[in-house]
Structure formats: structure tokens, C-alpha cells
Amino acid sequence: MEFKRILIAVDNSTCSEKAAKAGYEMARRFGAETALVNIIEPVAANVNPDLTLAPVFLETYDNSEENSHILLKEIEHRYADGVETTYLSTVDSPAHGIIQQADEWGADLIVIGTYGRTGIYHFLMGSVAEHVARKSACPVLIVPNKCDV
Helix, strand or coil: CCCCEEEEECCCCHHHHHHHHHHHHHHHHHCCEEEEEEEECCCCCCECCCCCECHHHHHHHHHHHHHHHHHHHHHHHHHCCCCCEEEEEEECCHHHHHHHHHHHHCCCEEEEEECCCCHHHHHHHCCHHHHHHHHCCCCEEEEECCCCC
């Protein structure tokens, strides 16, 4: 199996840093194009009486988009080591956004980290990595937080 386009899903966590490290290592081995994706989770909008969005929501959205771009640049600077990187970010739920961005970008492989939570927390919160693996049209490499990459 040869991977030409590797999408690496990142957020601001240690497990996504491990995924980035593994994803870039694979990209170097395969000579693959790489995209970093960060999903901005939607914030509940406050609507003014005149049916316009409250300024707080707009500031939060702008700030999240700016923070997303900063995060992607940091991850690239830390792990890319010369691998050309495309930045992708969108407002969506994490699993759906990752899958949609992978489809639109034409990814051959998705690399994503996981905390490896179990029990009640996993039951209540679910697993983004698990959902992506079940719904993705391409292979998914799940990098556990306990993994030494």
C-alpha cells in the first residue's frame, strides 16, 4: 500500500502531537503530500432580539480561526522537517469535520491520536478516533497516547 496524501488531525493535545510526529514520519517515508487539519468546534450562538448574532459569538469564532492557524503553523514547524504541508480548518464537529476534509482533500490515509479512554468517560464522550475509523473511506492510523513515537 502506497500513501500519496496523508491527512493528520490535530488539536491542542499531547496525543495529537504524537499523531503529527507519526504522520510526518510516514510522509517522509512515502514521499507523500501532507495536510494538517484542525476542527473548530461550533460555539452556541447568542442571538440578539433583532435576530443578529451577538458580538461575543463573532469574536469567539474569529479568535478560534486565528488560534487554529497558529496551532497548525506550530505543529508544522515542530514536526514537518521539510515536508510540504497544507493547512485545513473548518467549523464542524470533530469526527465529521475530519472525514469531510479528508474526502475533499483526497487523503489516502488519516492519522489521528487518541487518549485511549475507557469506561464511563468513553461511554459518555465517545471517541473521535473510533468514529473516524468507522466512517472514513480511507485507512486510518490511530496513534495511542501511550505510544512512543
